[in-house]
Amino acid sequence: MARFAVELVFAPDRDNLLATRPSHREYIASLVEKGVVLAGGPFADDAGAMIVYEIADEAALKEVIAADPYTAASVVAEWKIREWNVVTGLWLTD
Numbered sequence: 743m744a745r746f747a748v749e750l751v752f753a754p755d756r757d758n759l760l761a762t763r764p765s766h767r768e769y770i771a772s773l774v775e776k777g778v779v780l781a782g783g784p785f786a787d788d789a790g791a792m793i794v795y796e797i798a799d800e801a802a803l804k805e806v807i808a809a810d811p812y813t814a815a816s817v818v819a820e821w822k823i824r825e826w827n828v829v830t831g832l833w834l835t836d
Contacts, residue, residue: 743796743797743798744796744797744798744799744800744825745780745794745795745796745825745826745827745828745833746794746795746797746800746803746823746824746825746826747792747793747794747824747826748792748793748794748795748803748807748821748822748823748824749790749791749792749820749821749822749824750790750791750792750793750812750818750820750821750822751789751790751818751819751820751821751822752788752789752790752791752817752818752819753816753817753818753819754819755816755817758815758816758817759817761815762811762812762815762817765811766810766811766812766817769809769810769811770782770793770810773795773806777796778795778796778797778806779793779794779795779796780794780795780796780833781793781794782794794826800823800825803823804823807821
């Protein structure tokens with residue numbers, strides 16, 4: 743399994759963001775239950791968000807992102823995907 747830190751940069755349409763946020767959060771909660779999302783949430787300025795995924799590979803991650811309600815609603819102007827090698831902290835596994 744790989745870990746990815748994904749930064750979401752929100753598009754300027756705030757009404758669309760707020761209308762889509764509940765379904766996005768339900769979707770993310772379902773991924774938390776499956777162990778795919780480790781953490782996530784908006785930045786304090788609400789201009790974007792960060793989500794940490796644990797998933798097989800980048801191709802699988804892109805499928806998960808494609809199914810996110812934010813994608814269909816064009817809420818996110820940019821998804822910045824970075825594979826992340828965790829070397830310290832609570833998420834370390836043997």
